[in-house]
Amino acid sequence: xxxxxxxxxxxxxxxxxxxxxxxALCTAAGIETSxxxxxxxxxxxxxxxxxxxxxxNAGVPSYAQIKYFRFLxxxxxxxxxxxxxxxxxxxxxxxxxxRDLVExxxxx
Numbered sequence: 822x823x824x825x826x827x828x829x830x831x832x833x834x835x836x837x838x839x840x841x842x843x844x845a846l847c848t849a850a851g852i853e854t855s856x857x858x859x860x861x862x863x864x865x866x867x868x869x870x871x872x873x874x875x876x877x878n879a880g881v882p883s884y885a886q887i888k889y890f891r892f893l894x895x896x897x898x899x900x901x902x903x904x905x906x907x908x909x910x911x912x913x914x915x916x917x918x919x920r921d922l923v924e925x926x927x928x929x
Contacts, residue, residue, distance in 0.1 A: 823897075823915050824887060825923060833926040834890040835919055836870060837897050861892045889926040893919065 826832035838846075840857050843866075847854045852865045860866050870890065878886040897903040903915050916923060 823910055825916055831888040833923060834887045835893050836890050837893040891922050891926060
């Protein structure tokens, strides 16, 4: 998950689901598994992820809460230059690559 919102009115998040972990998530939530591309379109998955975000939001002040989120089409990777070899997220690279997705959350 990449949270962004510097110099904005609220925070938003880009969420990348791990293909291996999404099966466990579906099993735990009682959701029928299917290819990840299909799952990202389903309201059930959105509700589960929103529930996790709500839990995090409950423990932080309002200015630090995530207001909206969107799913990334795939995982962040070193190969695509989105992460360092030590698996740290290159925030500026991700924000630039998904600028339209981030901006869409500020248009709602």
